[in-house]
Amino acid sequence: MLTSHSYSNYSSIQTFTDKGSQDYSSLLNDFSNAYSTYEQNAGYILSSDLLDTSVRSALTLANWNPKKDMRAQAVEWWNFDWEYSYTPEQSSALFSVINYNTTFYQYSSQNNYVYDSRGFNIIIKDEASTFLKCKPTRGTYDCSGDPRLLLNTVVTKVAHNNTGVTVTNKDGSCISASYAISTVSLGVLQNEVIAFSPPFPDWKQNAIATFQMGTYTKVFLQFPPDKVFWDKQTQFFLYADPAERGYYPVWQSLDGPGFLPGYGIFFATVVDSQSYRAEAQDDATVKAQVMAVLRKMYGAENVPEPIAFMYPRWSLEEWAFGSYSNWPPGTTLEQHQNLRANLGRLYFAGEATSTEYYGFLQGAWFEGQTVGNLIAGCLSRAGNCPGMENYTVLHGTQQLNQYNEANGWMVTSFQTNGF
Helix, strand or coil: CCCCCCCCCCCCEEEEECCEECCCCHHHHHHHHHHHHHHHHHHHHHHCCCCCCEHHHHHHHCCCCCCCCHHHHHHHHHHHHHHHCCCHHHCEHHHHHHHHHHHHHCCCCCCCCCCCCCCCCHHHHHHHCCCCCCEEECCEEECCCCCCCCCCCCEEEEEECCCCEEEEECCCCEEEECCEEECCCHHHHHCCCCEEECCCCHHHHHHHHHCEEECEEEEEEECCHHHCCCCCCCCEEEEECCCCCCCCCEEEECCCCCCCCCCCEEEEEEEHHHHHHHHHCCHHHHHHHHHHHHHHHHCHHHCCCCCEEECCCHHHCCCCCCCEEECCCCCCHHHHHHHHCCECCEEECCHHHCCCCCCCHHHHHHHHHHHHHHHHHHHHCCCCCCCCCCCCCCCCCCCHHHCCHHHCCCCCCCCCCCC
16 A cells, blocks of 8 residues: 555645746636536537547637636646646647546546655555565565566567567567567657567557657755745645746645655656756756746745755656657547557557556556456467457547447546546
């Protein structure tokens, strides 16, 4: 069980501009009302087999159009970009709603910040301990002693044919199997760091190129505990930059009740192009940028120098090249099924191959389970395996009968009170 001693309270928010604290929280309700209309319209698009649009278009039709009002832009970022890691212009109106409904109405209506010191991968290690040889270690598991688990091993080539799959590693070692599942991220596939032989057919390459790999960057600062300058009773702080949308817009305090009081930790989140810029810069540059923002919010005289500073660089990690996937406007189930579909005995899984839960852990979980069951069936039938459907000819919309299990559609997105 991951531990978080306090739920995230999204109504515990203070709003800022470059002039300091300014209350524009009423805009949060305005966006919420527009989103409700957009959500209903997305259901109409789905049920009537209509053409998908961008979220920007859908919000505009729902009477939300922030234009050059940077406070409204910050509120929009808080409600949309922060979740999907892309802007409304870059995101599918239909599938953004589907993704939201199937997750937040099925599992929980909240995003909660988890700061378990063991790391989020305790979930994976706990599951792995049921079939690998693992040792309990300080509340977690060490599975490195199992020879079947190859850690810190870089894959350079995957060869596949009608009889099996061979994986070649950077150290020269090889692994051969009757079937294989590739769970590398969409970012890894897009950056072609692994050579697949034979090369992917056009329908698979098109699918890989179509979907987006977003980046989500948290920038952490620790201040002297006796010089905390923000309200410790408030969890979230929204900043509207006067010139640039999404410029270090959301801040969170961990120095509050139920989190890590007394540690002086404050952090900001950026996504998309802001992430790419921050991750390409050195620490000193990013530190100077975030400190300039904080001093606009709170006054230069009130913000001391941090005693610690760090942030990850997901877009530069060769085993990730980003954080999680997103669907662009006009995407169809057929295009996404081509991302999911196997190539002979080589199968694919991960959050990006999840039709309804892309971007979420449960998406990766269910896709791995689906493909694992398919391969188990293939083995039990001595290789007599129908495989997964793919589409060499793509249509502009999907028909209602295509929302089926074969295309990764496992649950309805129409219910809003749980499943």
